[in-house]
Amino acid sequence: MIRTAIVVFILAAAAVALMALTREAGEAQLTWLGWQVRMTAATAVLLVIFTALGATLLWRLAIWLLEIPRRAELARIERRRKEAGEALARGFLAAAAGDGGEARRLALKAGELADDSPALVRILTAQAAEAAGDGPAAKAAYGAMVAFPEMRLAGHKGLMTTALAEGDKTGALRHAEAAYGLARTARWAWRAVLEARLEAGDWAGALELVKSALERKIVSPIVADRARAALLAASAASLEGGDERARRQASDYAAQSAKLAPDFAPGAVMAARLSGETRAARATGFIEAAWKQKPHPALWLAYRDLKTTETPRERARRLAALAALNPADRESRILMVEQALIAGEIGAARAAAAELEAEPLTARLAGLLARAANAAGAVDEARAWMARGAAAPPEADWSDLDPEGQAFAYEPGDWARLVSTYAETGELIHPRLERRERAMSDLPELPVSYVESAPFLAAAGATALPIPDDPGIDGVYEGVPDESPPSDPTPKLPAKTPMGRRRLASAPRPAK
Numbered sequence: 163m164i165r166t167a168i169v170v171f172i173l174a175a176a177a178v179a180l181m182a183l184t185r186e187a188g189e190a191q192l193t194w195l196g197w198q199v200r201m202t203a204a205t206a207v208l209l210v211i212f213t214a215l216g217a218t219l220l221w222r223l224a225i226w227l228l229e230i231p232r233r234a235e236l237a238r239i240e241r242r243r244k245e246a247g248e249a250l251a252r253g254f255l256a257a258a259a260g261d262g263g264e265a266r267r268l269a270l271k272a273g274e275l276a277d278d279s280p281a282l283v284r285i286l287t288a289q290a291a292e293a294a295g296d297g298p299a300a301k302a303a304y305g306a307m308v309a310f311p312e313m314r315l316a317g318h319k320g321l322m323t324t325a326l327a328e329g330d331k332t333g334a335l336r337h338a339e340a341a342y343g344l345a346r347t348a349r350w351a352w353r354a355v356l357e358a359r360l361e362a363g364d365w366a367g368a369l370e371l372v373k374s375a376l377e378r379k380i381v382s383p384i385v386a387d388r389a390r391a392a393l394l395a396a397s398a399a400s401l402e403g404g405d406e407r408a409r410r411q412a413s414d415y416a417a418q419s420a421k422l423a424p425d426f427a428p429g430a431v432m433a434a435r436l437s438g439e440t441r442a443a444r445a446t447g448f449i450e451a452a453w454k455q456k457p458h459p460a461l462w463l464a465y466r467d468l469k470t471t472e473t474p475r476e477r478a479r480r481l482a483a484l485a486a487l488n489p490a491d492r493e494s495r496i497l498m499v500e501q502a503l504i505a506g507e508i509g510a511a512r513a514a515a516a517e518l519e520a521e522p523l524t525a526r527l528a529g530l531l532a533r534a535a536n537a538a539g540a541v542d543e544a545r546a547w548m549a550r551g552a553a554a555p556p557e558a559d560w561s562d563l564d565p566e567g568q569a570f571a572y573e574p575g576d577w578a579r580l581v582s583t584y585a586e587t588g589e590l591i592h593p594r595l596e597r598r599e600r601a602m603s604d605l606p607e608l609p610v611s612y613v614e615s616a617p618f619l620a621a622a623g624a625t626a627l628p629i630p631d632d633p634g635i636d637g638v639y640e641g642v643p644d645e646s647p648p649s650d651p652t653p654k655l656p657a658k659t660p661m662g663r664r665r666l667a668s669a670p671r672p673a674k
Contacts, residue, residue, distance in 0.1 A: 174211045246276035253286045262294025281313050288320055300324055315345050322354060331358070346378045360578035365397040368581070381585075389585035391423035396577035398432050399570075412436055420448045425455035426584065427562075428570040431464045435568070442468050453484055457493035458559055460569035462500070478505035492521060493559075499530055508538050525554045525604035533606045551605050561595035565602045 188203025201209075253268030269286045276283050288303035301324045307317030318341040325333035338354035345351065352375050359368040369390060376386040394415045401412035413436035419429030430452035434445035449465045452458070465484055466477060481501035485494040495518055502511035515534040518527060528551025536544035564571045572580065576593040583591050594601060 174208055242275045246272050246279065249275060250279065250282050250286060253290065257286065257289040257293045260293050262290055262292075262296070265290035265293050281307075281310070284313065285316060292324075297324060297327065315341055315348065318344070319350065322351075334358075347380060349380050352378075352380050357578075357582070360581055361575075363400070363574045363578070365393050365400065369393050369397075385585050387422045388426070388588060389581060391419045391426045391429050392577070392581040392584045394419035394422070395426065395429040395432055396574075396581065398429075398436065399572065399577065400574070402432070402436065409436065417444075417448070420452065424451040425588070427452055427456065427458035427460055427590065428572075428580070431458075431460050431569050434464050434468070450484065450487055453494075454487050457488055457491045457497075458562075459493060459496075459557075460559075460562055462493070462497050463563065463569070475505050478502070478507075492518075496527070496530060499534055503533060503537060508534075512538050523550060523554045524557045524560075525551045526557045526560045527551075528554050529603070529605040536606070548605055556595065556601065556604065558592040558595050559590075560604070561592050561599075561601045562590070563602045564594070565600060 190201050190203050190206035192199040192206075249268045249272040253265050253272060256262075256265035256268060265286070269283065269290045272279075272286060273283045284303060284307050288300050288307070291297075291299035291303055301321065304317045304320030304324065307313040307320065310317075318337045322334045322337040322341070325331075325337060335355065335358045338351045338358070341348050341351035342355055352371065356368055356371050356375075359371060372381070372386055372389045372393065375381045376383065381389070398412040398415035398419065401408040401415070404412075413433070416429060416433035416436050419426060420433040423429060430448045433448040437445035437448070445468055446465070449461050449468075453461050453465075462481060462484060466481060469477070469480070472480070478501040481497055481504065485497040485501065488494050495514065498514040499511050499518065502508075502514055511534045515531050518531065521527060528547045532544040532547035532551065535541075535547060563569050572593060576591070579593070580591050583589060
């Protein structure tokens with residue numbers, strides 16, 4: 163309206179200015195029903211303009227008065243919409259906070275006010291019932307949502323959640339599969355179906371599911387490749403103990419796993435093991451490719467056992483070549499100590515072991531350093547490492563080696579967990595360590611014959627204390643005063659015994 167008035171005034175000013183410039187006022191005459199009006203042209207123009215402006219104002223006023231009821235209704239609707247939005251927001255916050263009673267009250271209020279948001283009201287009603295612990299009400303609310311196309315996916319997710327809460331895994335799987343069929347990008351539905359197939363040990367079905375997830379772009383290619391590698395390794399493990407045909411299939415699965423994810427140690431070890439001695443070159447390639455990506459102790463142990471007719475020096479040279487593929491890795495530096503011990507190169511073993519002393523100490527590392535020291539004749543230092551290793555933590559990767567079986571001898575449930583963890587993070591799980599199952603020995607068996615104890619205690623960081631000698635015939639340690647009060651008040655020093663009779667306090671005593 164303001165813009166219209168401005169335009170009218172501009173037109174009027176332009177007309178008056180034009181007449182003033184021409185210095186001709188002009189004349190206008192109007193005859194109507196016998197009436198005759200004469201005026202200047204400028205006056206007529208201004209009269210017409212202002213008459214039009216007045217008529218416009220009157221028309222707008224009439225429209226405004228007529229629209230008063232409609233504006234009142236719109237204001238009421240807007241007020242209800244704001245109240246409904248506030249009730250929904252507060253209701254969702256209450257449901258998230260676990261206040262089921264308040265969430266239900268606000269859901270009822272929102273249902274009375276939010277005429278244009280029935281979907282949000284139904285979702286709030288279901289979540290409020292869940293927060294209140296009313297399973298049947300939540301199930302009914304989600305079931306009602308399934309009837310509406312725009313809410314069907316949310317309804318299936320809610321029904322899956324309630325089914326899991328009730329322990330109905332079959333019903334939960336049914337709703338997850340229905341949701342996965344509805345939405346191409348429903349990652350939660352894909353994850354639920356995948357976990358169900360993993361739990362059932364359906365490796366083939368899980369592989370198909372991962373393939374479809376990659377096609378739908380639910381997962382990235384990296385995650386899909388890792389998941390497929392782990393699933394193929396699980397398939398190979400399930401077939402390895404079968405007949406010849408099953409073993410050939412297991413070998414193919416393991417080879418595919420090693421090619422998809424070279425850093426996946428279980429797949430590489432299994433592929434090498436199933437290749438057999440007839441295809442040693444192929445097995446060697448699997449392990450070397452895995453070692454370049456991510457060394458694991460099971461890899462070099464499998465690599466060591468690929469050939470059984472070589473001399474220790476030949477074996478050591480092969481292991482040194484494997485370590486050289488990834489020399490900066492901690493496992494490669496450990497392998498350099500191992501191969502030097504196998505070759506009998508004590509100096510090289512000691513030098514390689516010295517480089518590991520700055521690493522965080524584990525039981526396995528302490529045992530390796532003890533073996534290197536013992537091979538060099540430093541038995542006291544070896545015992546010091548043994549003492550430290552007894553309190554050191556175990557290595558997770560080392561726990562994957564079963565001393566009475568094969569590496570990565572997982573149960574089906576372990577494989578299911580491994581697929582999920584490795585696909586998402588690229589890290590291995592260590593179920594044997596979690597279950598505290600017996601692993602390969604970390605600390606070596608050392609001779610128990612006596613050597614001087616002072617260097618041993620110094621290496622262990624302890625204070626040197628006198629070590630009692632062997633018990634004598636009467637059962638009293640030689641060189642230790644008898645418990646009876648001495649006749650001579652002057653204390654006697656312990657008598658030295660020949661070196662051959664002294665021993666460490668931790669050594670077993672001879673039976674009487």
